[in-house]
Amino acid sequence: xxxxxxNTTDYQRFVAATDEGGQQLRPRSELTATEVLxxxxxxxxxxEAEVAKLGDLPDDPDEDQTMIINMGPQxxxxxxxxRLMLELQGETVLRCKPIIGYLHTGMxxxxxxxxxxxxxxxxxxxxxxxxxxxxxxxxMATEKLLGIDGEIPDRAVWIRMLLAELxxxxxxLLFMATNGMDLGAVSMMIYGWREREEVLRFFQExxxxxxxxxxxxxxxxxxxxxxxxxxxxxxxxxxxxxxxxEYDILMTGQPIWRQRLQGVGVITPNEAMALGAxxxxxxxxxxxxxxxxxxxxxxxxxMDFDVIVGSYGDAFDRYAIRLAEIRESMKIxxxxxxxxxxxxxxxxxxKVTPPPRARIDESMEALIHHFKIFxxxxxxxEGEVYLGIESPRGEIGCYIASDGSANPYRMHMRDPSFVxxxxxxxxxxxxxxxxxxxxxxxxxxxLGGVDR
Amino acid sequence: xxxxxxxxxxxxxxxxxxxxxPELHGCLVGSSLGQTVVFPSREQYVDLVKALAxxxxxxxxxxxxxxxxxxMDRPLPASVDAQRxxxxxxxxxxxxxxxxxxxxQVPESDAVLPSLFDLHPGTEAMEREAFDMFGIEFSDHPxxxxxxxxxxxxxxxxxKDYDVGRIPVQFKEAxx
Amino acid sequence: xxxxxKGRLPAPLTKLFNMSRSYSLWVxxxxxxxxxxxxxxxxxxxxxxxxxxxxxxxxxxxxxxxxVCVSGTVTxxxxxxxxxxxxxMPEPKYAISMGSCANCGGPYWxxxxxxxxxxxxxxxxxxxxxxxPRPEALLEGIVLLQQRIKNEDMAAKWRGExxxxxxxxxxxxxxxxxxxxxxxxxxxxxxxxxIE
Numbered sequence: 001x002x003x004x005x006x007n008t009t010d011y012q013r014f015v016a017a018t019d020e021g022g023q024q025l026r027p028r029s030e031l032t033a034t035e036v037l038x039x040x041x042x043x044x045x046x047x048e049a050e051v052a053k054l055g056d057l058p059d060d061p062d063e064d065q066t067m068i069i070n071m072g073p074q075x076x077x078x079x080x081x082x083r084l085m086l087e088l089q090g091e092t093v094l095r096c097k098p099i100i101g102y103l104h105t106g107m108x109x110x111x112x113x114x115x116x117x118x119x120x121x122x123x124x125x126x127x128x129x130x131x132x133x134x135x136x137x138x139x140m141a142t143e144k145l146l147g148i149d150g151e152i153p154d155r156a157v158w159i160r161m162l163l164a165e166l167x168x169x170x171x172x173l174l175f176m177a178t179n180g181m182d183l184g185a186v187s188m189m190i191y192g193w194r195e196r197e198e199v200l201r202f203f204q205e206x207x208x209x210x211x212x213x214x215x216x217x218x219x220x221x222x223x224x225x226x227x228x229x230x231x232x233x234x235x236x237x238x239x240x241x242x243x244x245x246e247y248d249i250l251m252t253g254q255p256i257w258r259q260r261l262q263g264v265g266v267i268t269p270n271e272a273m274a275l276g277a278x279x280x281x282x283x284x285x286x287x288x289x290x291x292x293x294x295x296x297x298x299x300x301x302x303m304d305f306d307v308i309v310g311s312y313g314d315a316f317d318r319y320a321i322r323l324a325e326i327r328e329s330m331k332i333x334x335x336x337x338x339x340x341x342x343x344x345x346x347x348x349x350x351k352v353t354p355p356p357r358a359r360i361d362e363s364m365e366a367l368i369h370h371f372k373i374f375x376x377x378x379x380x381x382e383g384e385v386y387l388g389i390e391s392p393r394g395e396i397g398c399y400i401a402s403d404g405s406a407n408p409y410r411m412h413m414r415d416p417s418f419v420x421x422x423x424x425x426x427x428x429x430x431x432x433x434x435x436x437x438x439x440x441x442x443x444x445x446x447l448g449g450v451d452r
Numbered sequence: 453x454x455x456x457x458x459x460x461x462x463x464x465x466x467x468x469x470x471x472x473x474p475e476l477h478g479c480l481v482g483s484s485l486g487q488t489v490v491f492p493s494r495e496q497y498v499d500l501v502k503a504l505a506x507x508x509x510x511x512x513x514x515x516x517x518x519x520x521x522x523x524m525d526r527p528l529p530a531s532v533d534a535q536r537x538x539x540x541x542x543x544x545x546x547x548x549x550x551x552x553x554x555x556x557q558v559p560e561s562d563a564v565l566p567s568l569f570d571l572h573p574g575t576e577a578m579e580r581e582a583f584d585m586f587g588i589e590f591s592d593h594p595x596x597x598x599x600x601x602x603x604x605x606x607x608x609x610x611x612k613d614y615d616v617g618r619i620p621v622q623f624k625e626a627x628x
Numbered sequence: 629x630x631x632x633x634k635g636r637l638p639a640p641l642t643k644l645f646n647m648s649r650s651y652s653l654w655v656x657x658x659x660x661x662x663x664x665x666x667x668x669x670x671x672x673x674x675x676x677x678x679x680x681x682x683x684x685x686x687x688x689x690x691x692x693x694x695x696v697c698v699s700g701t702v703t704x705x706x707x708x709x710x711x712x713x714x715x716x717m718p719e720p721k722y723a724i725s726m727g728s729c730a731n732c733g734g735p736y737w738x739x740x741x742x743x744x745x746x747x748x749x750x751x752x753x754x755x756x757x758x759x760x761p762r763p764e765a766l767l768e769g770i771v772l773l774q775q776r777i778k779n780e781d782m783a784a785k786w787r788g789e790x791x792x793x794x795x796x797x798x799x800x801x802x803x804x805x806x807x808x809x810x811x812x813x814x815x816x817x818x819x820x821x822x823i824e
Contacts (some may be wrong), residue, residue, distance in 0.1 A: 103661055190674050451600055602705045616739075
């Protein structure tokens with residue numbers, strides 16, 4: 001294309017005119033992985049069988065000074081069943097390889113057997129710390145395929161946003177707890193769980209469940225907010241600011257905490273972009289990329305909130321970003337409380353929505369209609385779509401290919417943890433093995449999402 | 453709903469009717485529900501991703517395989533040969549807030565695709581997943597091994613001809 | 629402990645041992661999937677506070693644990709590790725299977741990669757149903773386990789026999805004294821014994 005060649009020559013002319021940073025200003029297509037990544041050799045590319053054979057010590061002790069140790073899959077600080085093979089030289093981590101799949105439940109295959117109406121129960125179990133984000137992206141993708149994405153009632157959209165933000169708060173609060181526990185701040189663990197319970201109490205009032213809600217469904221929501229829900233939200237909003245200030249006193253300003261985290265697990269913006277990292281990891285490097293701002297979905301374009309970015313890309317930045325994001329989410333929730341309209345909580349489209357419970361008792365047609373929707377599901381037109389939203393961990397995307405039947409032909413979830421976990425070897429390289437725990441914790445992977 | 457279905461059909465394959473086929477870096481461009489989709493051939497694939505990287509699509513967000521064994525008559529532009537496997541790559545431009553999707557056809561007889569690792573190192577795990585689940589091989593990939601299933605697993609589970617479940621547990625040491 | 633190794637133990641002593649054991653259980657947490665979060669809420673959060681039941685969720689390795697809480701989906705890839713960790717635990721050891729996935733495969737019954745129940749690999753004492761079970765449900769499971777331990781015939785365990793309750797052993801002895809062999813072969817109590 002002519003436009004492209006012009007662009008390239010512009011680039012080259014520009015590079016020629018400046019004599020600094022030539023490498024950076026080369027077109028991206030000419031950069032290889034070796035140049036983009038500081039340490040492309042950080043990943044230990046060895047199969048488990050090969051590593052198992054390495055057990056014998058060399059005859060000459062000078063010959064091989066590194067050792068490969070295994071961490072996980074059942075290690076208290078690997079957040080579930082993540083397994084790492086670490087190559088150590090003394091206390092220094094040279095290479096590492098995350099080994100995943102210990103929780104691979106085949107949900108993408110299961111999703112092909114379930115109808116679109118049933119899919120919510122399946123996807124909500126993927127990233128189990130932000131179940132509502134999973135449901136939301138699956139529902140939005142389905143609605144896009146159905147062509148009803150513009151017709152979702154306003155109240156449903158606002159409630160979706162409310163729950164997504166509360167879910168972000170509960171997920172980040174749990175991060176505070178686990179991060180504290182991994183770094184030895186055991187009281188922080190108890191505080192984080194305590195505050196998360198408050199958010200879960202609200203979820204339970206609304207959805208009936210503490211986790212795996214299946215509340216956001218294609219076409220709207222499963223039910224309207226219960227009476228008195230506003231008090232539940234207000235209780236959280238009243239409670240949290242003081243508690244977050246306590247966290248600041250306990251951790252943010254504390255020298256021990258800072259020394260444990262600052263300068264640990266540093267990643268540069270270029271590396272993070274090349275590795276596909278999103279969410280707090282990408283933002284900690286100073287890249288201002290938040291899908292709520294970059295590609296506003298729901299009503300985020302009407303919200304007033306800040307995208308928090310870091311500057312060093314270290315573990316402390318990632319901690320601080322998450323702490324600040326709880327505050328930003330509270331800001332958004334307050335605005336939602338002011339603006340939440342009344343109306344329907346799900347789309348009044350006979351194709352997608354079952355009839356209300358009261359009508360089933362009096363109308364045979366309604367009963368048949370209800371039965372058909374729940375046994376056969378609704379047919380979704382042919383097509384394929386990818387949608388991404390901002391989950392607490394980064395971009396969660398849903399790629400659905402439909403063949404016109406009631407089941408998705410292929411449902412693929414792009415889970416943020418799965419991609420973010422690739423940053424681990426690059427963050428750990430050259431660090432101490434004691435910092436490895438801090439690095440894993442700061443990436444905040446959820447293994448249910450990684451393995452799906 | 454009938455209007456919606458009609459618009460959907462149009463947007464899936466708009467190239468069939470009009471005469472000037474839109475192209476991007478020599479590859480066919482279509483759109484699906486308002487999202488830009490490019491259909492490169494296997495030969496054009498890496499060059500296209502490189503050219504798009506220069507256009508600003510700096511992040512490879514997602515790479516997913518699809519097995520179209522039971523849906524070979526899916527809507528595709530006329531000049532694209534439908535093959536059994538397809539690899540869908542989602543690219544993102546964080547500055548321009550744009551997304552683009554590539555759909556590459558991969559034939560069953562020769563399920564090999566060049567790897568994007570050198571350009572987007574983040575595709576390493578995604579390509580391993582596509583290899584694990586569909587058996588699509590990626591040439592020049594640094595470590596093309598199974599990622600989710602055990603290393604000694606037989607078969608590629610997300611293929612349509614692989615049974616859903618109800619299969620004997622492959623863990624042989626149970627109840628030993 | 630000579631009495632124990634001979635396979636005979638006075639009943640009051642057994643009761644004393646059992647009571648002590650049931651109120652200082654060190655639990656090893658096998659958090660595998662979503663249930664791990666609810667297990668964390670039960671063990672780690674101040675609202676549920678498992679320590680008031682005499683359960684200490686802090687052992688650093690399976691070698692120090694009395695019972696294990698398998699919470700979440702066991703996959704075929706994870707199964708060897710689960711079995712190995714179970715073998716590392718010292719006797720007497722108990723297991724709670726938490727959540728539908730660990731009980732029987734749960735929502736992944738049709739999945740190609742999920743082990744359909746952790747009881748294929750290790751013996752389970754208490755099953756806690758739910759997807760995921762609430763923390764209260766797990767606490768009830770722990771209470772049931774404690775009752776099971778309190779009623780356990782330690783001597784039988786020492787002899788390497790299956791789980792036997794004190795009541796059943798007593799009934800067996802009485803039947804043996806009466807010379808009635810048939811009664812003795814009948815199971816007296818199903819499961820962990822009566823709930824006190």
